[in-house]
Amino acid sequence: MASSIRVRATSSGDTTEVQALIQHPMDSGFVKDSKGEIVPPHFIQELTFEYDGKNVFVADWGGGISKDPYVKFSFKGGKKGDDLKISWVDNKGATDTTTAKIQ
């Protein structure tokens, strides 16, 4: 199966801009389904971006982040062709990880 993570990392010389979109329901645990039953919470809790062996950005998320979450940030450094590693873990213990090349 295809990765749940889509990443665009673009170097502009000094900084690298990173955008990520992740496929995840991000159920908050406050919404009822069509049968009137509460959809149990199911959301990503931690999302990590690692470059050159170091975390450059860590997101701690609750159920208030939108479905198929999106985040954008920038960090100093990062060379074209280098790897950026992205991983997430959700409240049910599921994880996914991918490596993107900086463009």
Place this chain on the structure above:
Amino acid sequence: MTTPDNGFSATRRLILQGAASVALVGLGNIPLGFAPAFAAANDKYPEEAFKQKGEADAIKSLYGKTAEASDKVKLDAPEIAENGAVVPVSVSTTLADVTSIAFLVSENPNALVASYRIPAGTVPSVANRIKMAKTSNVIVVVEAGGKLYSAAKEVKVTVGGCGG
């Protein structure tokens, strides 16, 4: 967009390194024996803060202190959300030594939506998409040099993001 010269908050980072397994054990639902696919997490997931109802309690739980409003924190959010399920919100700041940025929605069932850890060298500017149950204040808290600064903006929501 600004790129202030971030000091390196060495102690905090060092303490955070290698704490991955601790962080994961802290998550109630993780089954025993679960091996994380990554070992990069460098702080504990602030589970309690995410459970708080109001924004004041959430900020207190997250940082143990209160925030002061600052015009150096630039919060960008729509006047009227096209849909409460997806509200694009972003922040940037000219403050130096930023170590974390948090987003809160005062009227959501749990106010804290996201908390971002900003290591040295990362630009203190984040964009994300959040859910809003109804019209309310979006609050952003920036931790810089050990102090908390905040900005707020009301976003009108007519179609709620909680299934309404």
Place this chain on the structure above:
Amino acid sequence: MRNILVASVLLIASATSVFAASSEADFKAAYAAAEAANREAGSLRNQWTVTAAALNAAKKAAETGDFDKAVAASNEAEALAKASIFQVKSEKTLWKDLEIR
């Protein structure tokens, strides 16, 4: 304009609800009439969701033995179904008023 249909339906519904002490037979007759009207609306391809909801409410009320309520809901469903049939007929010519020419 659009409120006319809604208002007339509400009037019918409230008018019928003053009759007291309906029997199961009353309900069955009222329900059958409502169903027939809704079937006709269906053949005209213009059923309303609220008609189906009123029919459901009638059935539920009848199951609990509340035949007054069941008859009232059936009558409401019938009125809604007939209004939807009326709408089809009047729109046969009225739609042209909206047309961009």
Place this chain on the structure above:
Amino acid sequence: MKLRSAIYPLASAALTAALLVFGTVPPTVAADTVDPVADAKAFKKFFTDKFPKLKLEDFVNGPYSMNEDLYRQWEEKEQFPPYEFSLEMGKEMFAKPFQNGKSYADCFPNKGIGIRQNYPYFDEKEGKVVTLELALNRCREANGEPPFSYVKDEMAALTAYMAFTSRGKPFDIKIPNDPRALEAYQSGKEYFYTRRGQLNFSCATCHVQSPGERIRAEVLAPALGILNAMPIYRSEWSGMGTTSRRFTTCNSQIRGVPLSPQDDEYRNVEYYLSYVSNGLPISGPGARP
């Protein structure tokens, strides 16, 4: 107070005749002249007069072209659009052969690439309108595969991919010289303007009379160009939806019981709406509130 029962037989007789568009009885509207070219011209003029600042191609962006606050939210979303996963899934599905070794490409002209703007078309053999969604499911069934649901998921993914390969190409819907094609067009037009449901709304009530205005929270999209963006990721749906989904949910929102997806009437209204948007570029897949 009650509507007199005497009127129903009359009404139903007239309608049954009118609705048998493809039957032997010609529709009652056939007495009027049907002039699609003039219709399309008037349709575009109506919208460009109503929104003089907008260029014709802007209309394919729906409500986003009419409200600055919304436009900014859209721009932000388009940086990493929410339909991206569906689009990718569609691309993979499209490339993957069926069990019998054939693939979607074998069912379509130009292997299915860059052809979205030609759908729906009028099939003179069948005497009916064929939409892209219908053609996709027919392709599956012809190759021994079960059809997909018309409203979302796989169907949305496939049409998203096919629209994506056709982006920028202007809608080029043809009405062949066949009286049945003209009837289908006219039937679609009638459906578009006919009020239905308890709210007594037609498609036109919202998308002709009130585009740019808010109905509850939503800024209504103009009918012109509305199908150019299909399929769409709607925040309100938290997911993708096809043209079929758009039509059926519009019906239920006005408290009407929707027809089955790809019902003849929906196909006709898609034919009509696409035709009057001829010349406007395909912009799908789209993102909408």
